[in-house]
Amino acid sequence: MSKTLFVIVCIFLNQGLVAQQKKNCHHFPIPARTEKRLFYLQRNLNANTVVYDANFDAHGWLDSENPVDIYWIRYEEKGRTMPLRVAEKRLAFGLKIKQLDASGKAYKVTLNATDKRDIYIRQEKPYEVTAFVKINGEEVPIDHIYVQSEGNKVYSKVAYIDLFGMPQSESTQTRERIFF
DSSP: OHHHHHHHHHHHHHHHHHHHHTOOGGGSOOOOOOTTEEEEEEETTEEEEEEEEEOBOTTSSBOSSOOEEEEEEEGGGTTEEEEOOHHHIIIIIOEEEEEOSTTSOEEEEEETTOOSOOEEEEEEETTEEEEEEEETTEEEEEEEEEEEEEEOSSSEEEEEEEEEEOOTTOSSOEEEEEEO
């Protein structure tokens, strides 16, 4: 009888651990959409979110010196915003940015942490900008990136990233998983 009870308790406890390991971004807060928002990035490690916003000049065009403003929304600290630390910018969440035309209306950006996928930023009108990425072979406006890491908050290794976009021909999000 005690062996049976022990096995039942172990199965019950194990189910709870498996549920915790499957933690994903579906329950995380979603940053409010703004006219500047390009996309955001969330990780399984906590609800804090990295936001990538367009940085406009006084006339509504992308600032050619610094076209993207990157910062944290620290949901685990009452939603306060905070700039990225130098190491976070250089090694993980910062961007390599390349201007694609003389007008400053098109850029190619790549996350410093990986060069597996480029993101393209295009601007047609003042204060109107869109970031695009190839998802499943189709260029679509990017909504967000989810990073699944293994390890702890200090030393972690990326297992995969999910890219989420909204194809203009569909009304539902599309997703592509990239393994590392």
